[in-house]
Amino acid sequence: MSEQVGKQSLHFANPPYIISSASVVGTKEGEGPLGDRFDMVGEDDRFDGSTWEESESMLQKIALHTALEKAGIRPQDLRYLFAGDLLGQSVATSFGLQEFGIPLFGLYGACSTAGLALTLAAMALSAGYADLDAAVTSSHFASAEKQFRFPLEYANQRPLSSTWTVTGSGAFILAGRRAYEAIPGNHHGKDPHRRIKITGVTTGKIVDFGIHDSMNMGAAMAPAAQDVIETHLKDFSRSPSDYDRIITGDLGLIGKEILLDLMREKGIDLSAVHEDCGIKIFDNEKQGTGSGGSGCGCSAVTLSAYYLPMLESGEFRRILFVPTGALLSKISFNEGQNVPGIAHAVVLESE
Secondary structure (H helix, E strand, C coil): CEEEECCCEEEECCCCEEEEEEEEECHHHHCCCCHHHCCEECCCCCCCCCCHHHHHHHHHHHHHHHHHHHHCCCHHHCCEEEEECCCHHHHHHHHHHHHHCCCEEEECECECHHHHHHHHHHHHHHCCCCCEEEEEEEECHHHHHHHHCCCHHHCCCCCCCCCEECCEEEEEEEECHHHHHHCCCCCCCCCCCCCEEEEEEECCCCECCCCCCCCCHHHHHHHHHHHHHHHHHHHCCCCHHHCCEEEECCCHHHHHHHHHHHHHHCCCCCCCCEEEHHHHCCCHHHHCCCCCEECHHHHHHHHHHHHHHHHHHCCCCEEEEECEEECCCHHHHHCCCCCCEEECEEEEEEC
């Protein structure tokens, strides 16, 4: 069961567990600082797809297959999939996951989709609506450029404020306590790794600061990150020091500084514990990625490959995972609309 906390949060009295995860990335991500941590780095960014959209579908397919194999379960053991991507009508998800034959909740939260998927998957498990489910998301540099900016053939020059869409997919298998204990090898005390559980969530609101620059996603998303982090801390009566890390998804270098400034205006100093997946995944100076990484896959693969192992090892005991999204489309942008943002916060703890 779940307990409502404050304005926008839930505390899970029966927290679900993340029993496995998988990260599949492209070549540029494999050349970055986390390259040796990912489960799979593609030989190229096609992944045997005939189009960029098909390539992104292959990313999700490989990621979910890998996560299922690591968990030692079959696709038919999953009650639900919670999944989405950046493309129109979530075509990467629908074409990538259809062969699994699992009931699907198709999601769109822009680059915050990893947080949205984990939130809803955890809610279903905690409420007893499922025993096992999965959260999956992806992005692809070429398919995102084609939809939101310019096709690669255009070879446009990118401003330094822009972020580089990560080619990657992250998949997470979640289980309720009873299902977790029933899986061989998962009993506490027999596994050298600590168990990872989702103990709470704070669902974000749409926040619009009037940003019009679609090449500066960090500025559009930082206010939403500030809003949900501040709300989360109030709802749970916590301070930043209660977390080993507070991790945003896709703010990049510019968005990070805006977030820290906005939080200081609220009397909250995040500087000692804040990190951003978009900064962590690339070496911006060597790889020419502008302000950092973004895309649904950015926070998902970084959580899977980097932060979850830190929780499993006991180096971290509690983190706040806050993927951030810019809620625009090519239609809204071309019609002169603002670029609003949203962010969702997920509490991950080890035991």
